[in-house]
Amino acid sequence: MSEAGNWCLIESDPGVFTDLILKFGVEGVQVEEIWSLDEDAFTNLRPVHGLIFLFKWQSVDSKPDTSTVASNPPSSLFFAKQIINNACATQAVLSVLLNTTHEHLKLGSSLSEFKEFTLAFDPHLKGLALSNCDIIRNVHNSFARQTLFEFDQTNATKDDVFHFISYVPHAGRLYELDGLQDGPIDLGEIVEGQDWLGKVQPIIQQRMLKYNTGEIHFNLMALVSDRKMLLEQEISSLEKSSTESSVSEISRLRGCLADEEAKRARWKVENIRRQHNYLPLIVNMLQMLAEQGKLIPLYQTAKQTAINKAARQAKAKSKAT
Known part of the structure; x- marks a missing residue:
């Protein structure tokens, strides 16, 4: 991959991804984090339009079974x-x-214009078009986290590298879309009436089992229909009825709507904090503490606390062995 382009790292967080989608101008969908591959985890999120999976990249991921790479994917499939x-x-x-x-x-x-413009492109040209699209790149980079220092990642090992891929149902088949591969991975047919999530769950589970026991660096998110929109539509529909059961259900749905609005308000605050530059505040605080003669004593206290903690941990470890 080219080092050009200056694309920042993005945190794997549903609030970040939902805001990213909104800034692209997309409406009607949001991103939710999935904590389990059990069926219950998806029950209240349907319809689910696709899954985004984050994992720690390892060399085995660069060599999929070539027989699974779709040789002639449908022209409507964007890869x-x-x-x-x-x-x-x-x-x-x-x-x-x-x-x-x-x-x-x-x-x-x-x-929509980007999709139409790249419709006849091959995967490599689509990748070039994406990387050179100012709108997409600027929205992506608007989520750069403010840091105090720049870290040299030239010596980062493969253990430090994380990667996002997607799983989507399309034209009656299930695909894994990984930009590092030669093409879309065809995961098989989706029989009419079959829930595609039931087909993809064991595939993700099997992928996770490739890692050592105890590996927890995975994250799964789902692109789902706008929960607030669906709740408001359901409430509006029920309000046309005057039955006792509908009144009770409306009350429950309003509670769900309030929870959804509170979650979005929390996401908004978190995203503002992610993008805020705290460096001037921190520098001023350090200067004030130094002027008041409090900086060095605070440093010494913190240092001693760290030493004591390390000693306790070492003692506990020696007892355990």
Whole structure:
């Protein structure tokens, strides 16, 4: 992959991904985090349009069974090679958005024009077009976290590398879309009436089992229909009825709606904090503490606390052995 392009790393967080989608101009969908592969985890989130999976990259991931790479995928399936480092988060999101046709999803002018423009491109050209799209890159980089220092990652090992891929149902088949591969991975037919989530769950589980016992660096998110929109539609529909059961259900749904609005308010605050530059505040606080003669004593106290903690941990470890 090219080092050019200056794409930032993006945190794997549903609030970040939902805001990313909104800034692309997309309406009618949001992202939710999935904590379990059990059926119950998806029950209240349907319809689910696609899954975004984050995992620790290892060398085995670069060598899939070539027989599973779709030799002649449908022309309607959007698949782009990843050309730029750090772009896999946005690429995974786009892989779901640009392959979803659902009444709830309104793609917006920017992505609709991009999809139409790249329709006849091969995967490599699609990747180049994506990496050179100012709108997509600027939205992506708007989620750069403010840091106090720049870290040299030139010596980072493969154990430090994380990667996003997507799983989407499309044209009656299930696909894994990974920009580092030669093409979309065909995971088989989705029989009419079959729940595609039931087909993808064991595939993700099997992938996780490739790692050592105790490995927890995974994250799974789902692109789902806008929960607030669905709740408001359901409440509006029930309000046309005057039965006792509908009144009770409306009350429950209003509680769910309040929870959803509170979650979005929390996401908004968290995203503002992620993008805020705290460096001037920290520098001023350090200067004030130094002027008051409190900086060095605080440092010494913190240092001693760290030493004591390390000693307690070492003692506890020696007793355990």
